[in-house]
Amino acid sequence: MSKIQSKLNIIPLGGLGEIGKNMTVFRYGDDIILVDAGLMFPEDDMLGIDLVIPDITYLVENKDKVKAIFLTHGHEDHIGALPYVMKQIGAPVYGTALTLGILQGRLKENGVSSEACKIIKPGDKIYAGNFKVEFIRVNHSIPDAVALAIHTPIGIIIHTGDFKFDQTPVDGQVTEFNKFAEFGDQGVLALMADSTNAERPGYTQSEKIVGQTFDDEFRYAKNRIIVATFSSNVHRIQQVVDSAVRYKRKVAVIGRSMVNVVNISMELGYLKIPEGVLIDIDESNNYTPDKIVIITTGSQGEPMSALTRMAMSDHKKVDIVPGDTVIISATPIPGNEKLVSRTIDHLYKLGADVIYEKSNGVHVSGHASQEEIKMMHNLVRPKFFIPVHGEYRHLIKHAQLAGSLGMPRENIVVGENGSIIELTRNSIGINGRVPSGKVLVDGLGVGDVGNIVLRDRRQLSQDGIMIVVVTIDKDTCTVVSGPDIVSRGFVYVREAEGLMETAKEKVQQALDKCEQSNVSEWSVIKSAVRDSLGRFLYEKTRRRPMILPIIMEI
Amino acid sequence: MSKIQSKLNIIPLGGLGEIGKNMTVFRYGDDIILVDAGLMFPEDDMLGIDLVIPDITYLVENKDKVKAIFLTHGHEDHIGALPYVMKQIGAPVYGTALTLGILQGRLKENGVSSEACKIIKPGDKIYAGNFKVEFIRVNHSIPDAVALAIHTPIGIIIHTGDFKFDQTPVDGQVTEFNKFAEFGDQGVLALMADSTNAERPGYTQSEKIVGQTFDDEFRYAKNRIIVATFSSNVHRIQQVVDSAVRYKRKVAVIGRSMVNVVNISMELGYLKIPEGVLIDIDESNNYTPDKIVIITTGSQGEPMSALTRMAMSDHKKVDIVPGDTVIISATPIPGNEKLVSRTIDHLYKLGADVIYEKSNGVHVSGHASQEEIKMMHNLVRPKFFIPVHGEYRHLIKHAQLAGSLGMPRENIVVGENGSIIELTRNSIGINGRVPSGKVLVDGLGVGDVGNIVLRDRRQLSQDGIMIVVVTIDKDTCTVVSGPDIVSRGFVYVREAEGLMETAKEKVQQALDKCEQSNVSEWSVIKSAVRDSLGRFLYEKTRRRPMILPIIMEI
Incomplete structure (x- = not known):
């Protein structure tokens, strides 16, 4: 074995220093495997x-070396970039049945074939070049999540994916603690583990807790119940169904992604709904309100979602009425707090009783808290450690947790997206970088919106735009038409006629000056207009609209 | 006394169904008083x-009736609209020394005279028309906060302002529980009380807790300490100073609003800094890092604030270095979570140790939690109750709390901004509305940005703008120059030349069609261009930029 081949490179392309777009490259010699491809x-x-996806320049440049893509679970931040990645990388994609079921919907929407998808289950082993990958069942807020044991020529790497240790999971499928322990016994070269909740002391509660809350609410609710949650949290949906069955209610499902996931999960056997319980929302009028539960999307206050539309009295099929109980079984993702809060307020105004995050037991996290994280480290007992999946501060806290368990500081690498983390049997360190970053997707455009476009959008959003058009005779250099001024997003013109008139005069003065000094370069005229008008508007309004002079030649 | 005069109208113009712009009108016959005027x-x-201020149409229409304005404390959401209100309403403004000290700075910035400001202190009584207003000391996250006992011909109204019950306030000035109790004994017609923390069980912790946390951190910090907090939280600043003195550190203050408030508070005696402790930031290089504390703004991650600049390595005078301890002594205000989180991450990347909200005792709220709220109700024992200061759900929770103490549902009014709440000695109810709403301030413009301008800004921010200009001979109706296309915020033009070329052809086709069918109405030509180009761009990009056709006539 040559010297170069005794090195393993681990290259995170996303998920480090951020919550989202998780994606990691493993390279040994000329073999590459990829773990997850999230948005x-x-x-x-x-x-x-x-949406935003990782920069995959490095993968595209090495596309012939990519032997396989492995998925840990079916959340958007782990599979959402695949429609874009699979257009460029032809490798087989391995995931559990639910993961691939959800992925296939996404691929179809994007016109990508799902031929490359291969279903695996916990315990399976897949060979891919120099790598052998083994799947280990873990608990998370979506069924069928796995961790990976990646066998490489220099040792085993354990990648946890997203995980928690649920001692009483809804489907009874406990995390395979024994597998982690066995790998620990064999010796693990490096652990890569979920840092999302590294700030949170103690243990994350069991998903079962939420089922008990549902039972409590269902027991006392006198009218209709509406439950909003993440569509991918199939166990949560199962618990709503279970409570509905227990309290003799029918279940209607609304919201596009909720309907999709419920259908896939029922088909694949992850969601069990007894015959006759599921009804169409249109049938719900055949029952009294105390016999109905509606499961819906919108737990994040997303403007177009079903729950938000209900809250705004804008849903085609469901009107919120006094006496309804709305359970928002989720916690706002950072950035969504205000949207969720607005939804709650509107629901209250319509007379609903709203149960949300401030109540205990209405939501539990899908990620391991500090004690579970420590337990993972103590089961796996790795030589080296790389915290993944988290904002920079989560990675640092996770590194500190590893330190508190006795791992030497030099055995821990807190990397960045693009870092080439180089491992040998005896060492770990960062050795160079590959291209990495955020590729912005806007409509059909992937990466065509860059900093200049965003900067313009920001300026336009703040103070709008003012367009100045003049037609100039290019032979005589004299103005033959205009200047005309059109503004958008600056000020309501009918209320600012005086301002616009004076603005026009300012432009005219600037043009006259140019004419007097025989300026014939359009760019000089444009910047004279821009400066003079900009100064005038700022003085009068303290605003800085984008000023766009356009010269038409005849 | 006539029938009309035996009625009291309470009209909230802001602060109901929202956190912010608190403002309440009290009207009895032809006498009006105003409580607070926030942004x-x-x-x-x-x-x-x-910023956003309340619609004060009602006040302006009745300006001769306004006898006085009373302020509960110096926070922006209680005094921030005064520079605008005082330009139109000439009544005297009563507040405590610190409240008016802070207000005077704001008035000066806005070129408004502060002649109308009159300092009062707890225990003072002010007569204003039919009203007599008495001030009661309360605790809050700013010193010198007061509640109001408003004596009216039909009974006493207690308005708490923002409050908490701090049993060990930093300045030893405990809330005047006895006063509330005495009014309770006399009989209170209605209570209006702060609902901000009505969702929070238990008691809010004492401000002193934060001082203990500072002591703990100061004891162990080996290098420089930087504390970010709200500039108006003078007691918090006092505690930083106290810890600094205890651990023999010098204190430097940075950030415009922090420097302002520290100066005002020292002048007025609310902040006590021993001689020689305060240094200029430029002098800090004369000391070793373990002898320095910096107090700064930026606890909300505000982009232009001192702490954010430090985190972005963009502050003129302070570079964060490994070993610095940064204490963010605040909790993110809803909507600021991501900004704060970004600041924390950047500070960590620069090597600082960051202490923030996830740690215990680094911040406490300034608002009463449920047990304190109940205590307030039990001290005052009002006949009627109006929850104020809160999102709609906070008002509802507060109403439920009042109900849980035995108040009949019909004695509680949950109003909205603009509701005319009518009280007699024996009844409470809503009787009509006055104009109310949000007046948007943008630069020097107050209310000149309305829905149309905002809608345009939103569209511009999403997909940018595409401007199409043609010069047309108005006699022959033929195009003599153009069409030219200019875009901003849509797509980076150099990378989309082909698209822009085809777009131009589409416009040309639309123009040709108009010419062939002898269309000579500019508006018809414009909408033909808009439709054809819009359709083309959506098909190609799935984006909808604003399309702005401009026709120049010669």
């Missing part, structure tokens, strides 16, 4: 952007 | 807006 939702300042 | 920060969808 991220845009930051507030990415105006008009639909 | 609110813009919602996410109010693009480019600087």
Whole structure:
């Protein structure tokens, strides 16, 4: 074995220093495998952007080396970039049945074939070049999540994916603690583990807790019950169904993604709904309100979602009426707090009783808290440690937790997206970088919106635009028409006629000056107009609209 | 006394169904008094807006009746609209020394005279028309806060302002429980009380807790300490100073509003800093890092604030270095979570140790939790109750709390901004409305940005703008120049030349068609261009930029 081949490179392309777009490359010699390919939702300042995916330049440049893609579970932040990745990378994609079921819907929407998808289950082993990957069942807020044991020529890497230790999972399928322990016995070179809740002391509660809350609410609710949650949380949906059955209510499902996931999960056997319980929303009028439960999307206050439409009295099929109980079984994802809060207020105004995060037991996290994280470390007992999946501060806290368990500081690497983390049997360190970053998806455009476009959108969003058009005779350099001024998003013109008139005069003065000094370069004229008008508007309004002079030549 | 005069109208113009812009009108016959006049920060969808103030049409229409304005404390959401209100309403403004000290700064910035301001202190009584207003000391996250006992011809109204019950306040000035109890003994017609924390069980912790946390951190910190907090939380600043003195550190203050408030508070005696402790930030290099504390703004991750600049390595005077301890002594205000989180991450990346909300005792709320709220009700024992200061759900929770103490449902009114709440000695109810709403302030413009401008800004922010200009000979109706296409915020033009070329052809086709069918109405030509180009762009990009056809005539 040559010297180069005794090194393993781990290259995170997403998920480090951020919550979302998780994606990790493993490279040994000329063999590459990829773990997950997630998307991220845009930051507030990415105006008009639909979603964000990792920069995969490195993968595309090495596409012939990519032997396989492995998926840990079916959440958007782990599979959402695949429609884009699979268009460029031809490798087989391995995931559990539910993961691939959800993925196939996404692929279809994007016109990508799902031929490359291969179903695996916990315990399976897949060979991919120099790698052998083994799947270990873990608990998370979606069924069928797995961790990976990646056998490499220099040792075993354990990648936890997203996980929690649920001692009483809804489907009875406990995390395979024994597998982690066995790998620990064999010796693990490095652990890569979920850092999302590394700030949270103690243990994350069991999903079962939420079922008990549902039971309590269902027992006392006198009218209709509406439950909003994440569509991918199939166990949560199962618990709503179970409570409905127990309290003799019918269940209607609304919201596009909720209907999709419920259908897939029933087909694949992850969701069990007894005959006759599920009804169409249109049939719900045949029952008294105390016999109905509606399961819906919208737990994040998303403007177009079913629950938000209900709250705004804008849903085609469901009107909220006094006496309804609405359970928002979720916690707002950072950035969504205000949307959720607005939804709650509107529901209250319509007379609903709203049960939300401030109540205990209405939601539990899908990620391990500090004690579970420590337990994972103590089961796996790795030589080296790389915290993954988290904002920078989560990674740091996770590194500190590992330190508190006795791992030497030099055995821990807190990387960044694009870092080439180099491992040998005896060492770990960062050795260079590959291209990495955020690729913005806006409509059909992937990566065509860059910093300049975003900067323009930001300026337009703040103070609008003012367009100045003049037609100039290019032979005589004299103005033959205009200047005309049109503004949008600056000020309501009917209320600012005086301002617009004076603005026009300012432009005229600037043009006259140019004419007097025989300026014939359009760019000089444009910047004279921009400066003079900009100064005038700022003085009068303290606003800085984008000023766009356009010269038409005849 | 005539029938009309035996009625009291309470009209909230802000603060109901929202956190912010608190403002309440009390009217008895032809006498009006106003309590507070606050601002609110813009919602996410109010693009480019600087701040939001209440609609004061009702006050302006009745300006001769306004006898006095009373302020409960110096926070922006209680005094921030005064520079605008005082330009139109000439009544005297009563507040405590610190409240008016802070207000005077704001008035000066806005070129408004502060002649109308009159300092009062707890225990003072002010007569204003038919009203007599008495001030009661309460605790809050700013010193010198008061509740009001408003004596009216039909009974006493207690307005709590913002409050908490701090049993060990930093300045030793406990809430005047006895006063509330005495009014309770006399009989209170109605209570209006702070609902901000009505969702929170138990008691709010004492401000002193934070001082203990500072002591703990200061004891162990080996290098420089930077504390970010709200500039108006003078007691918090006092505690930083106290810890600094205890651990022999010098204190430097940075951030415009922090420097302002520290100066005012020292002048007025609310902040006590021993001689020689306060240094200029420029002098801090004369000391070793373990002898320095910096107090700064930026606890909300505000983009232009001192702490955010430090985190982005963009502050003129302070570079964060490994070993610095940064204490963010605040909790993110809803909507600011992501900004704060980004600041924390950047500070960690620079090597600082960051202490923030996830740690216990680094911040306490300034608002009463459920047990304190109940205590307030039990001290005052009002006949009627109006929850104020809160989102709709907070008002509802507060109403439920009052109900749980035995108040009949019909004695509680949950109003909205603009509701005319009518009280007699024996009844309470809503009787009509006055104009109310949000007035948007953008630069120097107050209310000149309305729905149309905001709608345009939103569209511009999402997909940008595409401007199509043609010069047309108005006699022959033929195009003599153009069409030219200019876009901003849509797509980076250099990378989309082909698209822009085809777009131009589409416009040309639309123009040709108009010419062939002898269309000579500009508006018809414009909408032909808009439709044809819009359809083309949506098909190709799934984006909908604003399309702005401009026709120049010669």
